Amino acid sequence: MSKKISHLRRPASRLVPIDQIEVPSDFRYDPPFIKLLKQADAGSIAVAFTRIRTDLVTSGFFVREGQATVHVSNLKQHNVPLLEAIIRRGDRPPLGLYWSSLSPHPSKLVCPDDEAALAAYESLGIKYAPAMIYSPREVQREEGSIWSRMKKGIASYDRALAPEINQYAASRRVWNAPDIEGLAVLRRTCADTRGEIRTFHAGSNNGVHYHQMLHALLLRHERVLDTIGELLSAGRLEPACAVVRMAYEAFLGFYVDWLAPSFIGPRLQLVSRLSSLKGHTLTSKERANEEYKRRVLGGFETFLTSVQAKARISPLGEYFHDIAYPPLSWVAHQSYGVLERESLHFEEEAPEDNPGQIRTLLNWLNVITTALVLRARNDVGCSEGVAIEMENAREEAGESGRP
Known part of the structure; x- marks a missing residue:
């Protein structure tokens, strides 16, 4: 039997009569x-x-x-x-x-x-x-x-x-590294950040708290980087694009949570639970409970489930979204145009990956990972001295080609 996981974002509270509150x-x-x-x-x-x-x-x-x-x-x-x-x-x-x-x-x-x-x-x-x-x-x-x-x-x-965006944060070491080796640099940075989170955390491990969520997010991102590396090494650019899209959407969810952990975090959790009910046959009591929860969300469900809405207020902004998300989505959705390009001559071998397309994909991963790591490190007091360098990477991230 699986153990029920409690997700706690706020300290325990209790009602106190006003007349018992002392003011200095x-x-x-x-x-x-x-x-x-x-x-x-x-x-x-x-x-x-x-x-x-x-x-x-x-x-x-x-x-x-x-x-x-x-x-x-x-x-x-x-x-x-x-x-x-x-x-x-x-x-x-x-x-x-x-x-x-x-x-x-x-x-x-x-x-x-x-x-x-x-x-x-x-x-x-x-x-x-x-x-x-x-x-x-x-x-x-x-x-x-x-x-x-x-x-x-x-x-x-x-x-x-939306925030004011003048430049993207990125790792210069990744820009300069040979293609696949840059992924290892990003992975090590995530692993180092997880170590900082564990060191910073001081308290009970009962339930799931913000620090554990940060740690889990970075660990999942490391796995994503590993998977992308394996796919690119095997000459599988298209499925790698689908995994990059997953990493990007995960970052957007993290960012709105990071903005207000005690306010947005519980609402993200509720939206996730409501989404898990889709496709299930509910009793009248369960449907009434679901409708009540949607009312309690006060319209936040629409915002929190919209990739474009979250992208608009992220530090990568609409510019990055408009450049990167469409081609990543074409692949993830098995667009007919993508299929059409490969069906002309009954070929059985996949077309060779374009080095420029691989480099573009890694550039996108660079800015996604760096944006994630910088904010995670900020929350454990490591915003200064992080081994990530600010670089005006807008052009490299957006205009060096599309997969």
């Missing part, structure tokens, strides 16, 4: 933030789930006192180690942020209520922290964002905003 006598409230929280709960404003660079966020908030602007912080340093422990166990508490006109800093994002979490992310070296931006501005940032708005008490899908 020196705690200062931030009225604008309280107003935003009420507006978000009422559905009058949206909340953007994203990743934000911690050095762009000011801990605390600003108030006007007379003619002066004063910075206020409620941070208690003894709370920081507690949040560090929570993060190292696999939780990723989001930072509640908003844009403050009083902030003297260029980004103007302030964090009035999650200062200990912000300090913990900085202490652990997690450069890009998950964040909830209240009443967000429609501006492109380094990472994509997924917007939600409360509708009839349900956190519902509102829109998604």
